[in-house]
Amino acid sequence: MDRIPTLGGLQPFGAGEEAGWLFGGVCDRVEPGAAVRMAVHLSGSGAEPVEILGRIAAARPYVYLDIVHDQPWRGRIKLRFGAADGGTRVRLIAELDQPGLEWLMRRRGFPTARNASPHPRLGLLTSKSGPCSPFATSIDNAAMLALEEINAEGGIHGRRVELIVGDDATDPETGIMEARRLVQAGCRTILIATTSATYTAVAESLGDAPVLLVQPVMNEGGSGGRLRLQLGGRPGDQLATATKPLTQMEGVRRSFLAGNDYCWPRTTHGLARQLLPRYGARIVGEEFASMRTRDFAQLVESIQKSGADIVPRPI
The missing domain is CATH 3.40.50.2300 (Response regulator)
Structure with missing residues (x-):
């Protein structure tokens, strides 16, 4: 296993008895492309740690290690190593985008709101955290690809469509709160790519609201209606x-x-x-x-x- 310099000497990253010095990081090997799982405890977010899923983007022993991740937000963690008296100095730089900052604020209990927009907005409710988070990356990518194609063809009535993403944390009650936030942000159609438990809870909570709910992933069916579409396999x-x-x-x-x-x-x-x-x-x-x-x-x-x-x- 490759060794990464840390304070106090050399320690392995991601394997062995001393693994996990970086947010409990676990990986099979230290090389570009390798998958990495980390767990971060956020103050005010409860006892459950937030699981970060990413991959190693760049690594050079004794010099640097870069990890990019898609869940629960898109970002990059940079580690820079340098000599110091009696050991090694480690500098950590964490980058995140605007949706990632909003995600962190909501998880800490701070309200977030999107400004009004002249463009139509499409909501995507998925599980960016919790047990179902490994599926969210592919769902995010598919939604963004579809939106790029729609906008490249002129959008809707000549206006670009904006994608607003919500995270149900693999929990129906959280899904209800996130769905309401998407509606308040101006989303009149919401794709619910979560567990059926969340879809059912959201459909019941929104009641007769003039919002189209679409469940595009596999589901058991049985909750259809004029504004309730379940398209996935059975x-x-x-x-x-x-x-x-x-x-x-x-x-x-x-x-x-x-x-x-x-x-x-x-x-x-x-x-x-x-x-x-x-x-x-x-x-x-x-x-x-x-x-x-x-x-x-x-x-x-x-x-x-x-x-x-x-x-x-x-x-």
Whole structure:
């Protein structure tokens, strides 16, 4: 493992017993392109640390280390190393953009508001923090790409569209507050790329508000309406497509159902109990883990003891 100079001598970054000196940083290797996970405790944000997901952009042993990250805000962390009496001087520079500053202010409990704009605004509610944050980067990038294409073609009635992003923190109550903030910012259409629990809570909270809510990611359906569109795939379709070829494989007959304890897995498991026996499969176990579970050792042990051949997990 590459070693990075720190105060007090040489320590490894991201691996080994002394790893994590930078915000608990964890990575497989210290080289450009390697993924990095860090956890930052923000004063006033509660007991749960904020997880930063990024990658190493540049590294030179004993000289510098740069990390760029997309979640929960877009920014760059720069480390600069220099000789000092009795050790090494470490200088840390953190950069963030305007949306990142607003995110931090809201997380600390300070109100933020966008000025009025002559341009139409599109809201995106996603999970930039919490257990579902690993999915948010691709959602952000897809939304920005789509908006660039729309604006390149003239926008809406000749006006550029602005994207305003909200973070539900993988929590329905937070999602409601963020959705209301997006509405107050002038968003009349909100893409809700979160858990179905957040989508349902937001749809109920906004009630008859003249705001189009679109759920573009996979969902269970059932909450449609004139201003409520659920466009993503359904768990039944996924299971039906995958089950037949899987059960035709040699020796694949025993299934273990495992998932998080919320609406998507419970709906999926209910459909699986109906569908799998039709193809000769037998369910040998079922367990749910809480949304914030990090230690899955017990679940893995249950799967191993069950003698399952496969764990079907539509996502």
